[in-house]
Amino acid sequence: xxxxxxxxxxxxxxxxxxxxxxxxLSTLMTSAVIGIALSLPTGMHVALGHLQAISGGWDGAxxxxxxxxxxxxxxxxxxxxxxxxxxxxxxxVEFISREAALEExxxxxxxxxxxxxxxxxxxxxLLVIKPTSEQSDPISTQQLIKELEQLSEADLVQLDMQWVxxxxxxxxxAQRGVFVLASLLGLAVLLIxxxxxxxxxxxxxxxIEISKLIGATNAFIRRPFLYTGFWYGLFxxxxxxxxxxxxxxxxxxxxxxxxxxxxxxxxxxxxxxxxVFALLTGSSLLGLIGSWISVGRHLSAIEPS
Amino acid sequence: xxxFDNVSKRYPGGHDGLTNVSFRIEPAxxxxxxxxxxxGKSTLLKLIGLLERATRGQVVVxxxxxxQLPNRKIPYHRREVGMIFQDYRLLHDRxxxxxxxxxxxxxxxxxxxxxxxxxxxxxxxGLLSKEKAxxxxxxxxxQQRVGIARxxxxxxxxxxxxxxxxxxxPALSEEIMTLFESFNQVxxxxxxxxxxIELISRMNKRILTLDQGQLSHDGLKQVW
Ligand SMILES: Nc1ncnc2c1ncn2[C@@H]1O[C@H](COP(=O)(O)OP(=O)(O)OP(=O)(O)O)[C@@H](O)[C@H]1O
Ligand SMILES: [Mg+2]
Numbered sequence: 012x013x014x015x016x017x018x019x020x021x022x023x024x025x026x027x028x029x030x031x032x033x034x035x036l037s038t039l040m041t042s043a044v045i046g047i048a049l050s051l052p053t054g055m056h057v058a059l060g061h062l063q064a065i066s067g068g069w070d071g072a073x074x075x076x077x078x079x080x081x082x083x084x085x086x087x088x089x090x091x092x093x094x095x096x097x098x099x100x101x102x103x104v105e106f107i108s109r110e111a112a113l114e115e116x117x118x119x120x121x122x123x124x125x126x127x128x129x130x131x132x133x134x135x136x137l138l139v140i141k142p143t144s145e146q147s148d149p150i151s152t153q154q155l156i157k158e159l160e161q162l163s164e165a166d167l168v169q170l171d172m173q174w175v176x177x178x179x180x181x182x183x184x185a186q187r188g189v190f191v192l193a194s195l196l197g198l199a200v201l202l203i204x205x206x207x208x209x210x211x212x213x214x215x216x217x218x219i220e221i222s223k224l225i226g227a228t229n230a231f232i233r234r235p236f237l238y239t240g241f242w243y244g245l246f247x248x249x250x251x252x253x254x255x256x257x258x259x260x261x262x263x264x265x266x267x268x269x270x271x272x273x274x275x276x277x278x279x280x281x282x283x284x285x286x287v288f289a290l291l292t293g294s295s296l297l298g299l300i301g302s303w304i305s306v307g308r309h310l311s312a313i314e315p316s
Numbered sequence: 317x318x319x320f321d322n323v324s325k326r327y328p329g330g331h332d333g334l335t336n337v338s339f340r341i342e343p344a345x346x347x348x349x350x351x352x353x354x355x356g357k358s359t360l361l362k363l364i365g366l367l368e369r370a371t372r373g374q375v376v377v378x379x380x381x382x383x384q385l386p387n388r389k390i391p392y393h394r395r396e397v398g399m400i401f402q403d404y405r406l407l408h409d410r411x412x413x414x415x416x417x418x419x420x421x422x423x424x425x426x427x428x429x430x431x432x433x434x435x436x437x438x439x440x441x442g443l444l445s446k447e448k449a450x451x452x453x454x455x456x457x458x459q460q461r462v463g464i465a466r467x468x469x470x471x472x473x474x475x476x477x478x479x480x481x482x483x484x485x486p487a488l489s490e491e492i493m494t495l496f497e498s499f500n501q502v503x504x505x506x507x508x509x510x511x512x513i514e515l516i517s518r519m520n521k522r523i524l525t526l527d528q529g530q531l532s533h534d535g536l537k538q539v540w
Contacts, residue, residue: 222422223394224399225419226392226395227422228392
């Protein structure tokens, strides 16, 4: 009994598929519209995922800038570097001398000439301290900062993490944005599929009427339309997947170049399997629901006479 | 098999299709339904196939009280009533075979059994060679026979026919009547609505006559 039931469903689903395949152009167009609608939130989701992956790297890389007092000599500074480097909660210490700081500033700011006009170097020497990754959580870093502030050589100790936090807050907002967009476009997909199914029902008006006339149940008549909606949703999801992956591949080169400017080996990766699975399940489900609503509204209107 | 008890049908808009019709048809009877155009013949058949519901009175078909039958059970009722239409109601984008198979497919019959039954029905109406043809390529008489095959393929105990010979020449009409008689001989109850007085007077069967929605005569002879 169950076997027969499964077999029936398989037959109907394949018949619906066959119907779609026999009209490749219109099927492709409808699926493409669905695909485009779905690729937008998917693409943004993937982009956000990448941003978060990068910023995840930054989390551990929260660095502490220790500005030395103006009167600390280079030799004393070097000793301090060595002392600090042996501390268990510090991974690396980098010394940036006043001259090096000035040079870097000159290069990055473009204020070269203005700096030349100054007769003394206004910039302090600086230690860039990176906590070990186990000690990079906010509490430990805060403690480390307190310790560093006790040093007699220290003028100002600053944690360069503010912008990382801001970045997190921004991605959080963007994530909600993607969610809202996905909901809206999901609704659009429902409408597209609902409308397509409505037209399909109109086209097959005679068939539906005659089927009812000879004793087809509503479930029987509904089934092929539900499968049609399902297939549209699935095709749309696949198209969305392909489009997003294609965009990733076309962008990857330029992103790689950009990353290399920042001495990063970062590169884009294709959509991960979890997302692909979620996308395809979601799109098929949207197709099913869209056709369900449409069929429910339009099928009962067809009664034989 | 069919029992009408004071049945009236008023269409939306107030037009009366049938008024106070009562009659009884026993199993394995073959009955003609006649009357002028607009007398209510089609209406009466529609009440039996539950294409319309009676406004008043009781319709009982095969022991089933249609007045109380919920909508969701209508399909199962229709499976037990074979219906033949004047305009054939065939699907033009399907083959003859698929058209005839439809009632069986709808009731969930297995593939093999469907093939067997459809060929048996095609054989009965003499269209075995047209199995793969499209209905539009067939003549009117052939299309009518496809419609008949579809109505009987699931072996319903009751068959209704609305003007089954309306568009056919006398020879073909004769042929179709012979076909109906052969169904009747194996125990199928038949109710056939027709204008064709000449044809039915030759058949010597029970005749129900409608006049403006009322049953004006019930008997072996045609009287109007
Ligand atoms: N859907 C409908 N809505 C309103 N009135 C209808 C409807 N169907 C039929 N009627 C009316 O009911 C009456 C009976 O119609 P019916 O179709 O049963 O007649 P008939 O005997 O089959 O006629 P014919 O021989 O021309 O087919 C007619 O007056 C017709 O106008
Ligand atoms: Mg009529």
